[in-house]
Amino acid sequence: MTSLRRLTSSLLLATGLLCLAACGNDSTGRVTVKLTDAPGDTFEKAVVTISKVYLKGSVEGEDGAEGKGEVVLRSEPITTNLLTLANDAADLVKDVEVPTGTYRELRFVITGGYVQVKEDGGSRVYATSPNYEGLPPGTQVDGDLQMPSAASSGLKVKFDKDADVTVTSDEGQKVILVDFDVSQSFGHAAGGSGKWVMGPVIKGADLEFSGNVEVTLRLGAGVQLPVIGDAQVLLSGFSAVLVNADGGREPMAFTAGANGVYVADFKYLLPGTYSVDLVGPTGVSFTSEPGHPTTATVGSGAEASVAFTLTAASKL
Structure with a gap:
């Protein structure tokens, strides 16, 4: 599993917009995204592979608008057990230079995962595939873990009051804190199928004001x-x-x-x-x-x- 290094930093939340400011020239800023989690006591492991993190869209006009389309913050897959991030924070994206502008969304693309849960007095594993690369060698998979749309359009990070993400070129490194709530993001599929489904609850805020x-x-x-x-x-x-x-x-x-x-x-x-x-x-x-x-x-x-x-x- 890829190791995640801890870093202490801060973020500023102002006038209802999450401003990710950074040092650099007038047309770029720098963004860092940190991941944390508050797990539920049903889970023994909750492992995901995050293959892409990106900013999407712009509130500007369609022609020549800065920030239009996708700005990729991370394209190298990283696999992590979310439960190890309880009461901690780890770098998912660090000090990435992006065009200044106002973005509508921050999204995660998750291409695989598994949960290990306490059930019926034992421990069971539900995975997106029996061959999922994040599984420890020799792991017996007891059922399916479904991730609707997680690997295609990605999962939107919700900010308070649906604030847009504005990147400026002001001085200082600013950091987004993203909370992946395991206990609310994984649950049994309806209909008694024995499957589990990931319907992520992922929220964003500023680290200084957490x-x-x-x-x-x-x-x-x-x-x-x-x-x-x-x-x-x-x-x-x-x-x-x-x-x-x-x-x-x-x-x-x-x-x-x-x-x-x-x-x-x-x-x-x-x-x-x-x-x-x-x-x-x-x-x-x-x-x-x-x-x-x-x-x-x-x-x-x-x-x-x-x-x-x-x-x-x-x-x-």
């Missing part, structure tokens, strides 16, 4: 965690679960912070309102303040926080 949700957990005064079997329950056994507006779920275990506080930090989030839940270890009943689930609203470039305090905990 945000994060920091969830903390601590014991309330006088609260003691129970012993289950021979093991003492710890706060590290609890998890935070972030749920986006489309129902995509991302669990994250708490890790020890300072002064007895445990932390789960969800990064690279598109602005919006999220549900934040608290899940305890098996066999533990608990209450918290605030109650769970609760909500967190992520603003542009801002951190939201949810501070849970356990008010009671006992063995079931």
